[in-house]
Structure formats: C-alpha cells, structure tokens
Amino acid sequence: MKRALTLLILIPALLFTLASILAAQAEPQTPKPSPEHQRLHYFAGDWQTEWETKPGPNGPGGKVIVTDHNEMLGDFFVVFHREGRRPGGPGKEIGILGYDPERKVYTYDGFGDNGDVARATATVSGDTWVLRAEGDKFKERFTLKEVSPTSYTFITEVSLDGGPWTKVEEGKATKK
DSSP: OHHHHHHHHHHHHHHHHHHHHHHHHHSOOOOOOOHHHHHGGGGOEEEEEEEEEOOBTTBOOEEEEEEEEEEEETTTEEEEEEEEEETTEEEEEEEEEEEETTTTEEEEEEEETTSOEEEEEEEEETTEEEEEEEOSSEEEEEEEEEEETTEEEEEEEEEETTOOOEEEEEEEEEEO
C-alpha cells in the first residue's frame, strides 16, 4: 500500500518534470544579431543629406536636400524615414535595410510617396557599401563610403542596356 501511495505521489512529479524539460527544449532560442547586423547601427539617428542629381530618365536634375530619421528595429533592421525637397518638389520615403544571413547580403526595400519602389542588395568591404539594383533596361550602383562615425559620401551610377556606368548623383550625409 505504501508503495502504491509513493508511486501515486511520484508519477505526477515525474510527469511534470518531463513536461517541463520537453517544453524548454521546444521553446525557440532568441536569435542573436551577427556582426553584419551590428553594422546597421551606423545609420541610426538623424542625418542631413544633400546631393546633386543630373537630368535623366528619373527626372530633372538639381539639388536634393533631405532629412533622415533612422531607427533600429531591434538589432536586425534599420528603418529610414526620409523627408525633403527634390527637383520635382517635396517628397517622403521610407526604407528598410537588413542583413540576410542565408544569402550573405544586405537587402534594402524603399517606398516613395510618388509611387517609386526601390529594391536592392548590398555588400560591404571595409568602410564601403555597394548597393545594386536592376530594372528592365538598366542597372543601378550606389556606392557609399563611411568617412567618419558621423558622415558619409556617396555616388549613384546607372548603366543602360548593359552600357558603361554613368554617374547621375553625388552627395554627402552628416549625422546631426
């Protein structure tokens, strides 16, 4: 009788322990940001960006001045909120830059209030980022060089129908 009573007490305790172990193993581990994800913190904060754009298929040339308010989404993405004046008038954009560990590239998706959609992939070597995008008849290359923790310079080049690269924008950004 004592043995049966002891088993009745121990069995629920053993089942609870076993269930706890199984539940702990089933819980997904919180992912840890990689060094590539940590690089995204460079862009967080408020930035003043100015550049000169040449006339072309994307519109008239001229000076562009924008303010970016960028914030980290966890440690895995930086969200860009951009507002400013371009040659065609005022404009707003949002963008998201992250790192895809499976493809080993950074990814960028941007959306403008004028209906523009931008998608690009990027690689980083040292202090230089190279973003590449492709359309039906063009390729675009955006090269950004980190000058300091609070400034960077950039150029944008396009290649039409596989032709040579032509510089269409050049500018700089300064963290406020």
